[in-house]
Amino acid sequence: MGLVTDYDVWKEDEEVSVEKVVATIHANVANVKDLVRTSVSKLGGPRTCECASAARHALLTNPKYLKRSALKKLDLILGKYLKKA
Numbered sequence: 112m113g114l115v116t117d118y119d120v121w122k123e124d125e126e127v128s129v130e131k132v133v134a135t136i137h138a139n140v141a142n143v144k145d146l147v148r149t150s151v152s153k154l155g156g157p158r159t160c161e162c163a164s165a166a167r168h169a170l171l172t173n174p175k176y177l178k179r180s181a182l183k184k185l186d187l188i189l190g191k192y193l194k195k196a
């Protein structure tokens with residue numbers, strides 16, 4: 112999802128200011144939060160696609176060469192795959 116903040120240089124009848132961009136960023140964030148809340152509440156049912164395990168082969172480095180601290184950082188996302196390795 113792209114969050115546009117201003118018209119850049121092509122729109123001649125409107126000046127872009129930092130204040131306007133920041134205000135738009137805040138409005139965009141509020142809109143995205145609403146969108147996520149609304150969208151997530153409509154998700155449901157069992158997953159039938161492979162997205163759920165898309166990260167299974169994301170790590171190319173053999174885990175035995177990773178520091179314990181790196182493994183700890185990866186645990187939340189990849190832990191379920193690393194423990195089988």
Ligand SMILES: [Zn+2]
Nearest residue numbers: 160161162163
């Ligand atoms: Zn999917």
